[in-house]
Amino acid sequence: MTTDPDRGPARIADRLIEFCGALRAEGLAVGTSEVLDASNALESIGWEDEDGFREAVAATVAKSRGDREVFDLVFDRFFFREAEAEALRRESEVESPDGTGDDRLADLSVEGLAEAVAEAIDSGDAGRMNDLARLSIEVFARDGERSGVVGVDLQRIRRGLGIAPGGDGAGPDPEGRREFERQLRRELERRQIGQLGKLPPARPLRDLNRTLPTRGAADLAQVQRAIFRMKRRLATVGHDPRRGGKGRSIDFRRTARASLETGGVPLDLRYRPRRPRKPEIYVLCDVSSSVSSASTFFLSVVHALHDSFRRLRSFVFIERISEVTDLFQSERDFASVSERITAQGGVADVSGYTDYGRVWREFLEDVSSDLGPRSTVIVLGDARTNGRPPGSDSFRAVADRAKRTLWLNPEPAAYWNYGDSAMAAYAPFCDGVFECWTTDQLEDFVDLLARTGGGTPSVHPAAMAPPRPRY
Amino acid sequence: MTGPEVDSPQTPTEVRDALADASYLADESVALVAFLAQRLGRPVLVEGPAGVGKTELAKALSRATGREMIRLQCYEGLDEAKSLYEWNYRKQLLGIQARAAASDSDEASALDELFAPEYLMERPLLEAISSEEPVVLLIDEIDKTDQEFEAMLLELLSDFQVTIPELGRIEAATHPIVVITSNDSRELTEALKRRCLYLWIDYPDPEREAEIVRLHEPGIDDRLASRLVEVIAMVRDLDLRKPPSISESIDWARTLVLLGADDIDEGTFRESLSTIVKHRADLDLVAEKVAPALGRGEPASSPGG
Structure with missing residues (x-):
């Protein structure tokens, strides 16, 4: 096995280390022990077959489902590039686009091709799809439709073959279509590498691959998990578990019972469990059109919170605010909740533009007598005031009364305070300001919530700068 | 770390066939991970939707390898005394009385004897470690426990040993196959994951x-x-x-x-x-x-x- 220096285990080990480096660059925690495990695993299986190789490395390196998704994306990219780089290094022929079958291609119509592709997609035959992907690239190159930019060419071929997404289920099977597109992209990249004679720079996976769920129940499960964690942490916030002893009361009945084991001598004191004080939570959720993509997500967060907390009051607002606590409590199904909120939630909405100033005033009127040192106020919104006064005085009054005020913003921090975003007007009064547009960030928020249980302010730096001209 | 078992399978296909004989139809990745678990002697962390056969995998492994299965069902509040070992107070008390009645021997040695293995009640984890015959250890629904419990498992999972303060270190006589299942209701600690092979089981085709x-x-x-x-x-x-x-x-x-x-x-x-x-x-x-x-x-x- 070690006869060829290019192919020996040492070379594989180097590749493996590089690969793990690529995984780390994407945010996976891959430790040295995992790299060791992976190479041990590879030693005990025959890695001639790609699936076995991939599964063995995945089992030792990717330790959650999310990790596995990233792993697959990186694996494809890394070993594809690796194979291409190897081909370039050996100056072996990368198949040229103007290859052999030109005469055969000449009499192939786009329509015939489209039919064949649709057939292959329906049957789900990967090998055939790959052949057809190559063929379509050549056909479209023959017709002079070639820009040299992978994305543009992909679009063009997709449109030409009539497999663009968007049909209401009438088109081909979406799973197969995606597979075909993957093949197309791969082939196009391969050709580009062949033409340029070098690899394009490696780019990190875009965050888009892991953005917020906006689909409803299935993703709701994911949100629910994050919320479940949040619940556990909120329940213990403000407690110091190590501060035992002092102020704890002995449970006499259980102590007496335990003492029977030691002949009536109460060696083992039993205490009454400490009941954590239930937090009171107020959630304010923006449902205006500027956050429409995020509000489905936020509503599902609120919905999940209702499952976990008894003492939770929820409000939705656009131009004015209205309480939807009862609605959430009476309706178990998320789809009908969001339907009823849009239909009859009583969101007084004349212009459809958020009026934050008014919202704070009304909120203060409604609940100010209930806000107290146990209250946590969570605002879900983008702080876009549509040029109206932000009403930071009222917001400050809210924040002063509540123990903690937290703000989740569905926009990336880079967009804060540009245009009509008034984040800087609110941030100083919040105990925490978080960007929250991926589930990862929601989890980070939960983590932070646990760590800053005492209420230490932790404001996202972007929230403060730059100083924004007041309306 | 102990080396792989002498009778460990040679290829993933072998494992797959053995599992099929135990009426568990494994797909490629399941067979591969089960194979690696036996070859590398690593615990397997299995996650997936409820009811796709995570627990069944452990049972099938036990049938396929002819090993006894020891199961630890996790729940909130599970602690060492219920999972690892506990001293048998009653027996210790009786021991003291019996000794006092029999003779007035040296008291110090009598106290030492109180913490002998015969007063130890083995719970599933210790039982799996100290078993003469190799076993399959199933730790079911670990996500139901607290993080402290996970920390306690670390010594067991990485070195297959348990430290009992009064007795010292107990090392595994044989190498168990460990299967840990989780319904993903909370994130497990990195430390635990690092010691395991990871397997996601999804709905089959x-x-x-x-x-x-x-x-x-x-x-x-x-x-x-x-x-x-x-x-x-x-x-x-x-x-x-x-x-x-x-x-x-x-x-x-x-x-x-x-x-x-x-x-x-x-x-x-x-x-x-x-x-x-x-x-x-x-x-x-x-x-x-x-x-x-x-x-x-x-x-x-x-x-x-």
Whole structure:
């Protein structure tokens, strides 16, 4: 096995280390022990077959489902590039686009091709799809439709073959279509590498691959998990578990019972469990059109919170605010909740533009007598005031009364305070300001919530700068 | 670290066949990870939706390897005394009294003897470690426990040893196969994950599921079985709170056989719906979306549509 220096285990080990480096660059925690495990695993299986190789490395390196998704994306990219780089290094022929079958291609119509592709997609035959992907690239190159930019060419071929997404289920099977597109992209990249004679720079996976769920129940499960964690942490916030002893009361009945084991001598004191004080939570959720993509997500967060907390009051607002606590409590199904909120939630909405100033005033009127040192106020919104006064005085009054005020913003921090975003007007009064547009960030928020249980302010730096001209 | 077992399998295919003999149809990745677990002596962390056969995998491994299975069911508040070991107070007390009655021997040595192995009550984890015969250790639903419990497991999982302050270190006589399952209701600690091989089990593809159904309910005929998994796939495709799992497919197959059904039409479907869907909101949705499609009597089209 070690006869060829290019192919020996040492070379594989180097590749493996590089690969793990690529995984780390994407945010996976891959430790040295995992790299060791992976190479041990590879030693005990025959890695001639790609699936076995991939599964063995995945089992030792990717330790959650999310990790596995990233792993697959990186694996494809890394070993594809690796194979291409190897081909370039050996100056072996990368198949040229103007290859052999030109005469055969000449009499192939786009329509015939489209039919064949649709057939292959329906049957789900990967090998055939790959052949057809190559063929379509050549056909479209023959017709002079070639820009040299992978994305543009992909679009063009997709449109030409009539497999663009968007049909209401009438088109081909979406799973197969995606597979075909993957093949197309791969082939196009391969050709580009062949033409340029070098690899394009490696780019990190875009965050888009892991953005917020906006689909409803299935993703709701994911949100629910994050919320479940949040619940556990909120329940213990403000407690110091190590501060035992002092102020704890002995449970006499259980102590007496335990003492029977030691002949009536109460060696083992039993205490009454400490009941954590239930937090009171107020959630304010923006449902205006500027956050429409995020509000489905936020509503599902609120919905999940209702499952976990008894003492939770929820409000939705656009131009004015209205309480939807009862609605959430009476309706178990998320789809009908969001339907009823849009239909009859009583969101007084004349212009459809958020009026934050008014919202704070009304909120203060409604609940100010209930806000107290146990209250946590969570605002879900983008702080876009549509040029109206932000009403930071009222917001400050809210924040002063509540123990903690937290703000989740569905926009990336880079967009804060540009245009009509008034984040800087609110941030100083919040105990925490978080960007929250991926589930990862929601989890980070939960983590932070646990760590800053005492209420230490932790404001996202972007929230403060730059100083924004007041309306 | 102890080396691989002498009788460990040579290829993943071997493991797969052995599991099939133990009536567990493993797909490629399951077989591969089960194989690696035995070769590398690493615990396997299995995650996946409820009811896809995570616990069953451990049972099948125990049948396939002929090892006894020791199971630790996790729950909130599980602690060392219930999972690892506990000193038998009562027996210790009796021991003191018996000794006092028998003779007035040297008191110091008598106290030492109180912490001898004979006063130790073994709980599942210690039992798995100290067993003479190699075993399969199943730690079920670890996500239900607290993080402190995970920390306690670390010594056991990485070195297969347990330290008891009064007795010292107890090392594993034989190397157990450890299977840890989790329903992913909370994130497990990095430290635990680092010591395990990771396996995600998802719903199987229709052909394999039909095979599994036939394996567990031999009374069902092939056409009905493939029809059944087709309908199940349709149901899973909806946005349900609790999609039907494999065990529910099997239950449904049994129900259908008991009902003497030879095809799934709207009537049978509505009748037996509650075997596969267990949530009120889901029931309504499924009854509304899937049942009419069956009523027309036409074969269901691809589940994606």
